Each structure stands twice: as structure tokens, then as C-alpha cells.
Amino acid sequence: MAAPAAPATAGRIALRHRLADRGMDRTLLLLVPAVVFIVALFIYPFVYGLQLSFQPQPGSETVQRYGSGPFADYHAFFADSYLRNTIWTTLKLSLPAGLFNVIASVPIAYRMRGKFRGKRTITTILVVPITLGTVLTAEGLLAFMGPTGWLNRLLIDVGIVDHPVRFTHNYWGVLFSLIISGFPFAFLLTLSYLSGIDPTLERAAATLGAGWWQRFRFITLPLLAPGLAITFCLTFVLAFSVFPSAVMVGDPSGTTRVISIAAFHAAFEQYDYSMASAIAMIMGAVELIVVGLVLGWRASLYRGASGGKG
Amino acid sequence: MSAAIATERKGLALRPGAWLVWGAVVFFLLILAGVVGAVVVDSFGTRWFSGWLPSGWTSRWYGKTWHEFDLGNVLVVTLEVAVAVVVVSLVVGVPAAYALARRTFPGKRVLMVAFMLPILIPPITYGVPLATVLYKFHLAGKLSGVILANLVPAVPFVILVMTPFIEQIDPKIESAARMCGARTRVIFTRILGPLLIPGMLAAAVLILVRTVGMFELTFLTAGSDSQTLVVALYYSVSAAGIRAQQEIDAMAVIYTLFMLVLLVVALRFVNPTQLVTQIKERD
Amino acid sequence: MSGSKISELRLDHVSRGFGEVLALDGLDLTIEGGEFVALLGPSGCGKSTALNCLAGLLPLTGGSITLDGRRIDTLPPEQRGFGMVFQNYALFPHMSVRANIGFGLKMAKVGKAEAQRRVDEAVRLVQLGDHAAKFPGQLSGGQQQRVAIARAIVLEPALVLMDEPLSNLDAKLRLEMRTEIRRIHQTLGLTTVYVTHDQEEALSLADRLVLLREGKVQQVGPPETVYTEPANRFVAGFMGYRNELELPVSPGSGTAVGDKTVVLGDLTGTRREDLGETAVAAIRPEDFTVGDGPNAMEVDVEVVEFQGREQAVQARTAGGDELHLRVQARLAPGDRVTVSVPPERVLVFAADSPAAPEEVA
Numbered sequence: 001m002a003a004p005a006a007p008a009t010a011g012r013i014a015l016r017h018r019l020a021d022r023g024m025d026r027t028l029l030l031l032v033p034a035v036v037f038i039v040a041l042f043i044y045p046f047v048y049g050l051q052l053s054f055q056p057q058p059g060s061e062t063v064q065r066y067g068s069g070p071f072a073d074y075h076a077f078f079a080d081s082y083l084r085n086t087i088w089t090t091l092k093l094s095l096p097a098g099l100f101n102v103i104a105s106v107p108i109a110y111r112m113r114g115k116f117r118g119k120r121t122i123t124t125i126l127v128v129p130i131t132l133g134t135v136l137t138a139e140g141l142l143a144f145m146g147p148t149g150w151l152n153r154l155l156i157d158v159g160i161v162d163h164p165v166r167f168t169h170n171y172w173g174v175l176f177s178l179i180i181s182g183f184p185f186a187f188l189l190t191l192s193y194l195s196g197i198d199p200t201l202e203r204a205a206a207t208l209g210a211g212w213w214q215r216f217r218f219i220t221l222p223l224l225a226p227g228l229a230i231t232f233c234l235t236f237v238l239a240f241s242v243f244p245s246a247v248m249v250g251d252p253s254g255t256t257r258v259i260s261i262a263a264f265h266a267a268f269e270q271y272d273y274s275m276a277s278a279i280a281m282i283m284g285a286v287e288l289i290v291v292g293l294v295l296g297w298r299a300s301l302y303r304g305a306s307g308g309k310g
Numbered sequence: 311m312s313a314a315i316a317t318e319r320k321g322l323a324l325r326p327g328a329w330l331v332w333g334a335v336v337f338f339l340l341i342l343a344g345v346v347g348a349v350v351v352d353s354f355g356t357r358w359f360s361g362w363l364p365s366g367w368t369s370r371w372y373g374k375t376w377h378e379f380d381l382g383n384v385l386v387v388t389l390e391v392a393v394a395v396v397v398v399s400l401v402v403g404v405p406a407a408y409a410l411a412r413r414t415f416p417g418k419r420v421l422m423v424a425f426m427l428p429i430l431i432p433p434i435t436y437g438v439p440l441a442t443v444l445y446k447f448h449l450a451g452k453l454s455g456v457i458l459a460n461l462v463p464a465v466p467f468v469i470l471v472m473t474p475f476i477e478q479i480d481p482k483i484e485s486a487a488r489m490c491g492a493r494t495r496v497i498f499t500r501i502l503g504p505l506l507i508p509g510m511l512a513a514a515v516l517i518l519v520r521t522v523g524m525f526e527l528t529f530l531t532a533g534s535d536s537q538t539l540v541v542a543l544y545y546s547v548s549a550a551g552i553r554a555q556q557e558i559d560a561m562a563v564i565y566t567l568f569m570l571v572l573l574v575v576a577l578r579f580v581n582p583t584q585l586v587t588q589i590k591e592r593d
Numbered sequence: 594m595s596g597s598k599i600s601e602l603r604l605d606h607v608s609r610g611f612g613e614v615l616a617l618d619g620l621d622l623t624i625e626g627g628e629f630v631a632l633l634g635p636s637g638c639g640k641s642t643a644l645n646c647l648a649g650l651l652p653l654t655g656g657s658i659t660l661d662g663r664r665i666d667t668l669p670p671e672q673r674g675f676g677m678v679f680q681n682y683a684l685f686p687h688m689s690v691r692a693n694i695g696f697g698l699k700m701a702k703v704g705k706a707e708a709q710r711r712v713d714e715a716v717r718l719v720q721l722g723d724h725a726a727k728f729p730g731q732l733s734g735g736q737q738q739r740v741a742i743a744r745a746i747v748l749e750p751a752l753v754l755m756d757e758p759l760s761n762l763d764a765k766l767r768l769e770m771r772t773e774i775r776r777i778h779q780t781l782g783l784t785t786v787y788v789t790h791d792q793e794e795a796l797s798l799a800d801r802l803v804l805l806r807e808g809k810v811q812q813v814g815p816p817e818t819v820y821t822e823p824a825n826r827f828v829a830g831f832m833g834y835r836n837e838l839e840l841p842v843s844p845g846s847g848t849a850v851g852d853k854t855v856v857l858g859d860l861t862g863t864r865r866e867d868l869g870e871t872a873v874a875a876i877r878p879e880d881f882t883v884g885d886g887p888n889a890m891e892v893d894v895e896v897v898e899f900q901g902r903e904q905a906v907q908a909r910t911a912g913g914d915e916l917h918l919r920v921q922a923r924l925a926p927g928d929r930v931t932v933s934v935p936p937e938r939v940l941v942f943a944a945d946s947p948a949a950p951e952e953v954a
Contacts (some may be wrong), residue, residue, distance in 0.1 A: 042428050140348060143559065147376045151481050241433065267442065
């Protein structure tokens with residue numbers, strides 16, 4: 001390939017070219033700070049936490065009850081129903097919240113996908129709860145849905161109920177807060193996926209005699225489904241890590257004792273960092289299992305849908 | 311012909327559906343208004359035990375909450391953290407985004423996944439081990455620790471925003487500048503720099519909003535004098551009973567105003583959907 | 594204005610590989626000062642690779658480039674002092690037309706007054722007077738192309754490189770800009786290397802054509818020669834010899850050394866290279882005439898397209914071969930007519946030599 005005249009030089013040049021052909025040149029040095037950063041502040045803590053979770057803290061409750069073997073913290077977590085149940089508590093909140101947010105956003109986004117006046121205003125208003133965050137939403141819910149809040153007052157004045165309904169400091173308060181901050185997120189995502197679908201496809205289906213439901217069912221929905229799977233994953237992840245609202249509008253020692261509260265409790269109230277790390281790892285694993293299942297479903301669904309149309 | 315009929319039929323068939331959809335939107339916006347409105351009204355009320363509105367109006371809670379929670383200091387800390395995170399994440403993230411946009415090399419996918427993980431994994435999951443490490447190195451509880459923790463999602467976010475932005479700048483433009491005799495330094499200062507400014511501005515604004523609103527990571531790493539506004543608000547709510555509810559609500563309103571100002575600024579530079587995510591519409 | 598600044602640019606065995614593939618395989622070419630050379634070939638033939646190697650945007654994997662005896666292939670692009678026009682123009686979107694054109698002058702640290710004078714001159718030369726203060730985004734494709742050309746020539750570089758500059762324009766503008774490029778070359782006399790896949794463009798612009806296929810040179814010569822005497826079947830296909838009939842060589846035909854006439858079945862043609870037992874006769878559609886004559890054959894007309902003074906006709910021979918004709922006679926589908934073609938316009942190539950790709954033939 002290279003000129004045979006000067007083998008030594010040619011070899012060197014060839015190596016540099018071979019590297020350049022594969023994209024390896026000095027430009028890659030620009031990656032160094034970011035790589036150092038991600039290794040030092042993300043990968044290292046994660047690995048550190050992982051190995052910490054296999055080294056139960058001497059003197060901790062775990063060691064006293066389950067010994068100091070590498071899996072003692074995990075054993076303690078699954079043996080203690082108070083800890084173990086945080087998984088179900090979290091899933092019971094995050095799965096319905098994620099599902100509701102996605103399912104509710106589809107018809108609304110479908111309705112709003114075209115261009116109309118005031119669209120930007122509505123999307124802007126919907127961004128507000130996202131930027132306000134869960135802390136403020138929880139604080140607002142306490143005031144608005146509390147026993148003497150406007151909502152209960154309205155329900156009593158209209159005559160639907162006699163006594164104030166308890167919306168806060170329980171499961172429903174947390175679910176509401178997850179919907180208020182999660183729905184706009186899901187809606188905006190769904191809207192952007194929907195606007196990515198070529199509208200002429202539906203028009204083409206219309207010329208072939210498909211009614212609006214058939215067009216939605218057979219054209220838009222299959223094309224939208226992969227995007228919906230992603231939307232669900234992202235809202236689920238947001239809801240799964242619920243922490244402030246579970247404490248503020250929930251019942252943090254009972255029905256809304258979610259797994260992140262358990263992790264926080266272990267780390268900063270019991271100072272058992274290895275237990276806290278173990279809980280964080282379990283939390284990550286459960287979440288990844290759910291996300292993995294959804295993404296796996298997405299892959300099969302997408303292939304099936306495109307094959308069906310093919 | 312058939313298309314025209316179909317459109318007509320769609321208009322009729324969807325009418326009840328349209329009402330439902332718009333009704334749901336209005337209902338959601340009403341709840342939202344109630345949530346924000348209740349806080350605002352309460353913060354200006356003297357006493358509000360029963361009835362639709364407080365019994366009297368006052369603005370004294372604002373002064374009280376400002377002094378008792380030392381909000382001036384908290385705001386300064388919040389801004390310090392946010393600005394530091396914006397600057398450092400741009401300095402670290404933009405060059406990396408350039409390399410990722412312009413080169414394909416072995417291991418690029420692995421690197422991309424590593425950069426995306428901090429965005430996909432919820433902050434509490436990696437925040438607990440991260441806080442543990444920061445405590446180990448005596449960085450937690452200080453401003454520097456809060457900044458470092460907030461950088462973890464910020465740097466990947468800059469990379470996520472800037473990589474497609476740089477990709478859509480034609481590399482031929484760099485070649486053209488070279489053919490005009492420009493050296494690498496000039497290409498970065500005169501050609502790429504100006505072209506990247508809109509993208510960096512958008513990234514900076516998004517990071518600013520996210521950092522000010524970031525509760526979990528700041529909460530896990532902040533000490534008493536390195537709290538940001540959102541963490542201070544959380545503590546005041548969870549310690550309710552000590553302070554008057556109106557005082558806490560006044561603080562919440564201050565936080566809301568702060569965020570709204572940022573939001574107004576942000577929306578001048580970015581599309582609302584960008585505040586949510588960076589998923590490309592072409593997916 | 595002045596003529597060329599250089600007297601000779603030599604490419605010696607210039608090669609460029611991408612992994613295992615040789616995109617450019619030992620290109621030897623000497624370009625004289627002031628010459629307009631077109632590199633022509635289908636996509637993937639290595640013409641753009643050659644141009645980028647000349648520009649310095651791609652390092653060579655072998656060979657050398659010398660400019661008036663000075664070796665330049667080791668210099669980075671910014672130190673070669675060449676101008677380049679890119680296919681998609683690659684204008685700096687954040688700079689006005691004037692700033693785009695003046696960028697190279699600024700890099701070369703030309704004085705302000707002098708730079709202004711030269712930018713004005715270049716703006717006038719490409720007829721952009723009214724648009725000099727605008728930004729690239731406000732210009733049409735043709736105007737952007739003019740800016741790109743002005744930017745490349747304002748320094749009066751030793752060599753101007755053009756990478757398919759007209760391929761993004763519509764048909765009418767393309768003709769207009771073609772004339773413009775020719776006019777600018779005649780005015781300034783700058784040595785130019787022009788890459789294109791359009792044979793018509795190359796023939797009308799260049800002083801000399803270089804035909805490339807899979808990284809190798811197929812033929813080098815002035816347009817007239819390449820057009821009438823293609824060196825092989827590939828070049829013939831590229832130059833519009835659209836009909837290719839594969840036929841057995843008649844026994845005893847063309848055996849004598851130096852005997853150019855060869856008989857293939859009923860067809861008599863002109864031999865262009867050594868032949869085996871079968872050969873390919875390449876004929877241009879416009880070389881056919883309707884009526885009796887040499888190489889007469891009877892064909893059935895199948896499809897007729899009106900093209901002004903002429904008709905493009907698709908017909909089929911008695912043997913079942915498809916023929917493309919361009920004739921002035923008015924024919925209709927279903928007609929059976931006799932067509933003929935002079936033997937010197939029937940070029941005969943070896944059957945196993947590679948053909949031009951479908952889309953350009």
C-alpha cells in the first residue's frame with residue numbers, strides 16, 4: 001500500500017494514517033477533561049458505592065444481625081419487610097404516575113399537534129411546573145388541597161362532600177404531585193414525537209378511505225409507540241426517584257416510604273454508608289429492570305409494526 | 311373527493327372528543343393555578359383559617375422570612391453555584407462535544423453511554439454514593455462540593471445539547487477557512503466560536519434553570535451555609551410548625567419568582583420542549 | 594489582471610487509501626500554469642479524494658506533489674496558498690458577503706485599504722455589487738456560489754480547486770454559472786482543477802480532462818480527443834456512447850497488426866484495443882441516421898420522446914438488442930425503419946473491459 005522505497009518512514013506514516021482513518025487524532029485530546037470528569041465524579045463514586053455495599057459497616061445494625069459477609073447489607077434489606085416494602089411502595093407510586101402521564105398526554109398532544117394560535121403560550125405554561133420542581137409543587141399542594149384549602153372548600157360548598165377529603169399526607173398527595181410535575185413533561189415529549197410524524201401519512205391514509213380512528217390506530221399510533229415507550233421510561237424514572245414530595249405531601253413513615261427515603265435515612269440519619277449504597281444499588285437495579293422491560297417491549301413492537309405495514 | 315368527505319366526518323366525529331381534551335387541559339391548568347395561587351395568596355394573608363380568602367392582607371411575611379432564613383445569603387449561594395456550574399460545564403463539555411461530533415473512533419459508543427448515564431439515572435441513585443465520596447474527601451458540606459455534585463448531570467447535558475448543534479455545522483466551513491489560510495486557533499476563535507454561541511447560550515440557560523431547581527444533589531451535599539434556595543425551602547417546609555405557614559409560603563413565592571425570571575430569560579433563547587429533554591424530533 | 598503565478602504542478606504517483614481501499618491509486622499528472630484541468634468520473638472514482646489531497650485536507654498515503662519544484666504535500670492546507678470552491682459553498686454563515694470574501698486577505702494580513710480594493714474588485718468580477726453587505730443566508734444558491742468563487746480567487750492563488758461547484762444548482766443556473774466560471778478563468782488565467790461527474794460540464798470548461806475510475810486514470814487529454822477517441826469502454830460510456838452491443842468477432846477480422854477495421858457479425862467498426870473472441874461495439878445515439886447506408890439495420894421503434902429539433906427514440910433490433918437513437922426524422926412507436934451508422938463511429942472495445950456505470954451512460 002505505502003511506497004516500498006522507505007519502509008521505516010512509510011510504516012510510521014501508515015500507522016498515523018491508520019489511526020487517523022479510524023478517527024484517532026489530536027482532536028480526541030479535547031475529550032480528556034470530560035472523560036476525567038466523568039470517571040472521577042460519576043464512575044468512581046458509583047464503583048466505590050458498589051464495593052462499599054459489599055462491605056457492611058462495622059458496628060452497624062446489619063453487622064449485628066446479619067454478620068459482616070459481603071451480601072449482609074442486601075440480606076438485611078430483603079429480610080426486613082420495612083425496607084423491602086419500599087420497593088413496592090415506590091413502584092405503586094411511579095408506575096401509575098408514569099402510565100397516567102403517558103396515556104393522558106396522547107389524546108391532548110394528538111389534538112394539539114397542528115399549528116394554532118396560543119400553542120406556544122400553552123406549552124410555556126406547561127413548562128412552569130417542571131421548572132418549579134417538586135418542592136414547590138408539594139408546598140402548593142399542601143395549601144391548595146389541604147383540609148381548609150380551596151379544593152375542599154369548593155367540594156363542600158358545591159355539596160359533593162360533607163367533610164374535607166384528605167388529599168395530602170397520604171398516597172394520593174404524592175401521586176398528585178407526581179402527575180402535576182410529570183404530566184407536562186410527558187405531554188411536551190409526546191407532542192414533539194407527534195410533530196415528528198409526517199402529517200401527509202395520515203392524509204394518504206385518508207385518501208385510502210381511513211376514518212380518523214383508523215388513521216390514529218393504524219398509522220399514527222404505531223409510529224408513535226416507540227416514542228411513547230421512551231416517554232414512559234423518562235417519566236417513570238422521574239417518578240421513581242421521588243423524594244421531596246414523598247416527604248412533604250406524603251406519609252414518609254408509612255404509605256409513601258419510598259426507596260429513596262430509605263437510602264437517605266440510612267446514609268444521613270444512621271450514617272451507615274454501606275447500607276445506603278446497597279439501597280441505592282437496589283434502587284438503580286429495580287429501575288433499570290423496569291426500563292429494560294419497556295425498551296425490550298419497544299424493540300419487539302417496533303419491528304412488528306413496521307413489518308405489518310411492510 | 312373522498313379525502314374531503316373524510317375530513318368533514320373527522321371534524322364532526324371529533325367534536326365531543328375535542329371538548330373532552332380541552333376540558334382536561336383547562337382542568338389541569340386550573341389545578342396548577344390553584345396550587346400556585348394558594349401559596350401566593352397565603353403569603354400575603356394575615357390569618358387564613360377558614361373562608362375563601364385570608365382575613366386581612368399584609369406583606370410583612372416577606373421581610374420576616376428574608377431575615378429569618380437569611381435569604382440574601384441563600385440567593386447569593388444559589389447564584390454562585392449556578393454560575394460556577396454553567397461556566398465549568400461549558401468549559402469541560404463543549405470541547406468534548408466537538409470531538410464527539412467530528413470524529414468516529416473505536417469506543418465512541420461506550421463513551422457516549424457513559425456520558426448519558428448521569429442523565430438517565432435518577433440523582434438520588436448516584437447522589438448517595440457521590441455524597442459518600444465527597445464526604446470522604448471533605449468536600450461535601452461546602453460550596454465546592456455542591457458545585458461538583460451539580461456538575462455531574464450538567465456536563466453530560468452540555469454534551470447532549472452541543473453535539474447535535476456542532477454536527478449541524480458543516481465541517482466544510484472549517485476546511486474553507488483553512489483554504490483561506492486560517493490556522494487552528496483562528497478557526498476556533500473566528501469561525502467556530504461565533505457559530506457556537508447560540509448553542510452555548512441555550513445550553514447555559516438550560517443548565518442554569520436545572521441547577522437552580524436541582525433539589526436532590528444539592529440536598530445530599532450541602533452544608534448549612536451552602537444551601538441553595540430550593541433546599542432551604544425544603545428544610546423550612548419539613549420543619550413546619552416552628553415558623554408561621556405564611557412565612558414558608560412567602561419563601562416559596564420568592565423561589566417561584568426567581569424561577570419565573572430565569573424561565574422568562576430561558577424562553578428567549580430556547581424552545582419550551584428543550585427545557586424538558588433533548589430527544590430529537592427526528593427519532 | 595495577471596496570468597498564472599505558477600509554471601508547473603506535478604503529481605507523482607499520488608495515492609490515498611482508506612483502510613484497505615485505495616481511493617486514489619498512483620495518480621501521475623502534470624498541470625501547466627494557467628491550465629484548466631477537469632477531473633471527471635462517476636461517484637467513488639477518487640476525483641474528490643484527489644482534490645482534497647491537492648488541497649491538503651487529506652494527507653497522502655503515497656507519492657508526492659511538487660509546485661515549481663517545491664514539495665508541498667507535507668504542508669498543511671493553510672500554508673499551501675490555494676483557493677477552493679466547495680460543493681455546498683461552505684460560506685461562513687455569520688459573516689457578510691464582504692467579510693467572507695475578505696477573510697483570506699485578513700488571514701494573509703493584507704493592509705486594510707488594499708484588502709478593501711481587492712474585495713471590491715472580486716465583488717465586481719462575480720457581479721455581486723448589490724449584495725456585498727448581505728449575509729449568506731439571504732442569498733440565492735447562484736449568488737452564494739458567486740461568493741464562494743470570489744472568496745477562492747480573491748487572493749489570486751497559485752491553484753484554484755473546485756469541487757463539483759455547480760451540482761447544487763438548477764439546470765438553468767448551472768449553464769449560467771458554467772459560462773461565468775469560464776469567463777473568470779479567461780480573465781484571471783488562474784490555474785484551476787475542477788472536479789465533476791458531469792461530462793458536458795467537463796467538456797465545455799476544461800482545457801484537459803482526466804478520467805478516473807476506481808482511483809485509476811483511464812484517459813488524459815483535451816476534450817476533443819476524449820470525446821471522439823475514448824481510450825476504453827468505460828470512457829466511451831462516460832462520453833455518451835450509450836449503445837453497447839456485445840457481438841462475436843468475425844473470424845479473420847482485424848487480425849493484421851495495425852488493422853483498425855473490425856467486423857462483428859453484420860457490423861463494421863473501428864478497433865480501439867486488443868480483442869478476444871467477442872467484442873463490444875459502442876455507438877452514440879446521435880451518430881445514427883435514418884435510411885440506408887453503411888452498417889444498415891432494421892429496427893422496430895418502441896418509445897419516442899420529443900426533444901425539440903430531434904427525437905430521442907428507443908428501438909429494438911431484429912436480434913432483440915435495445916438501441917437508443919437521436920434522429921431528426923419524425924418516427925412513431927410501431928414504425929419499422931432502417932438506420933445506419935458509419936464504421937468510424939462504431940468503436941469496438943474488448944468485451945471484458947469495464948463499462949461505465951448505468952446512471953451516466
